[in-house]
Amino acid sequence: MDLHDEHALPASDPARPVAPPRTLLLVDDEQNILASLKRLLRRDQYHILTAGSGQEGLEVLASHAVDVIVSDQRMPGMLGADFLRKAKLLYPQTIRIMLSGYTELQAVTDAVNEGAIFKFLTKPWEDHQLREHIAEAFRLKGIDDDNVRLNVQLREANLALAAANASMQALVRQQRHQISRDEVSLGIARELLQFLPLPVIGLDEDGMIAFINAAAASLFERGAALLGNEAALVLPQLFDDLAGTRDAGGQHLAPINGQPYAVAIHSMGVHSQSRGSLVTLTRQGAPA
Incomplete structure (x- = not known):
């Protein structure tokens, strides 16, 4: 049995792929x-x-x-x-x-x-x-x-695609679970704010009224009708003296129904992914 290779292989170019021997x-x-x-x-x-x-x-x-x-x-x-x-x-x-x-x-x-x-x-x-x-x-x-070789590459590509799909589905399930938890948390927070004796008004990023609790609704004549309106237009008394301090969480006194209220605006998103701001109204002792 002779296993001798009868020819010398030419020097290969390292920059070119080496073809397998025939x-x-x-x-x-x-x-x-x-x-x-x-x-x-x-x-x-x-x-x-x-x-x-x-x-x-x-x-x-x-x-x-x-x-x-x-x-x-x-x-x-x-x-x-x-x-x-x-x-x-x-x-x-x-x-x-x-x-x-x-x-x-x-x-x-x-x-x-x-x-x-x-x-x-x-x-x-x-x-x-x-x-x-x-x-x-x-x-x-x-x-x-x-x-x-192509069949192997196709199988590998299919396996990689299946793995990517599985990861995507897992991510979607995780996001849905997170959204569900966030919705529950939001519901709890809204219910908590709704029953607070302190008047609270929620504003979105554009300054529109997105939430008003029962205490705030009873404080203002139009109550729930304020939802969806621009706060600075429908409740100007809350913002007249607040120029330059609204986004900074400043506080000032405003007369509401003949009573002085301390108005504080709290920016959302510092410790969460929330956006907008909350306006809290605290009644003061002396009449305005």
């Missing part, structure tokens, strides 16, 4: 045939391995990645057709060619029908024809390898 296994019990084939095929830059029998060929296949096999039919110990059948069973990714001077039609036909043989060529061979058939076998192997 490995060819020649199996024949006649050493002169093997030598002739190696001389013929050396020009095609194959990585050539040789074996003198079917059993040796199986040993080579067990220790080397082989793309194409060219085997004789009549060999001692194991016929070429039987060797190629075993090669197909154990290494189905190989492309298998039979080269023989004996036209045993039935054995060859059976091997072809079983898919064990890609081509059957006779000895003596025509150099050009043999090289073309082997080149065709390597082209077919390259297509098969590309399909396998």
Whole structure:
């Protein structure tokens, strides 16, 4: 069994991807045939391995990645057709060619029908024809390898997409849960503010009245009708003396229904994601 590579590989360019070697296994019990084939095929830059029998060929296949096999039919110990059948069973990714001077039609036909043989060529061979058939076998192997690689990449992409979808669904569930909790918290806060004896008015980012509790509604004549209006227009007494201090949480006294109230505006969002502001009104002791 000769595992010697008959040609020297050219120096590779580190900037270019290195193509995998194209490995060819020649199996024949006649050493002169093997030598002739190696001389013929050396020009095609194959990585050539040789074996003198079917059993040796199986040993080579067990220790080397082989793309194409060219085997004789009549060999001692194991016929070429039987060797190629075993090669197909154990290494189905190989492309298998039979080269023989004996036209045993039935054995060859059976091997072809079983898919064990890609081509059957006779000895003596025509150099050009043999090289073309082997080149065709390597082209077919390259297509098969590309399909396998693309299938692997497709499976990996599908797995990555499935993982991304699972993460997205988990995030959506988390956000929905957070929104649900926020809604509960908001409901509790609104209910708490609603029953406070202290008048409270909630403003959105644009200064529109978004909330008014029961104490504030009873303090002003229009009560709930104030919702949705601009606070500075419908309740100007709360803001007349507050110029320059409204956003800073300043406080001033305002007369409401003949009574003095301390007006304080509290900006939201300092310790939460809330926006807008709360206006609280605290009745003072002396009449305005």
